[in-house]
Amino acid sequence: MYPRIRRPKTKPKNLESRLERIEQELSQIEEKRQLASCICGVEGGIVTIARGMEAEFRKEMNRPCPVHGFRELFIIHAIEVEPGDFSSPAKEIEYPEVNALLEEYERRLAESKRANSLGAIFQV
Numbered sequence: 543m544y545p546r547i548r549r550p551k552t553k554p555k556n557l558e559s560r561l562e563r564i565e566q567e568l569s570q571i572e573e574k575r576q577l578a579s580c581i582c583g584v585e586g587g588i589v590t591i592a593r594g595m596e597a598e599f600r601k602e603m604n605r606p607c608p609v610h611g612f613r614e615l616f617i618i619h620a621i622e623v624e625p626g627d628f629s630s631p632a633k634e635i636e637y638p639e640v641n642a643l644l645e646e647y648e649r650r651l652a653e654s655k656r657a658n659s660l661g662a663i664f665q666v
């Protein structure tokens with residue numbers, strides 16, 4: 543007498559879809575775990591840029607995010623205004639060093655986003 547062979551109740555196709563669901567859940571857990579260490583945006587701290595604060599801003603800009611690489615900052619750009627009078631309106635006083643830093647930040651952020659989106663396309 544041979545023992546009776548019990549077949550699993552789940553069919554292979556069902557097993558496949560369950561495995562797929564588990565894999566999706568695992569990747570969502572991993573994604574959440576990684577995002578918890580992100581230092582971008584408001585969560586990572588607000589960074590102020592103004593005349594005389596260039597070095598601090600550069601330091602914050604060069605601090606990498608462990609998740610995204612280049613850190614996306616939440617920036618407060620504090621400006622100075624030359625008061626106006628009846629003949630001319632008030633106008634912002636431009637500081638080339640500050641503007642150059644903000645331009646560098648925007649350029650590096652765009653490069654980083656482009657690189658990350660290419661990474662997502664090729665990550666299959």
Ligand SMILES: [Zn+2]
Nearest residue numbers: 580582607610
């Ligand atoms: Zn980040």
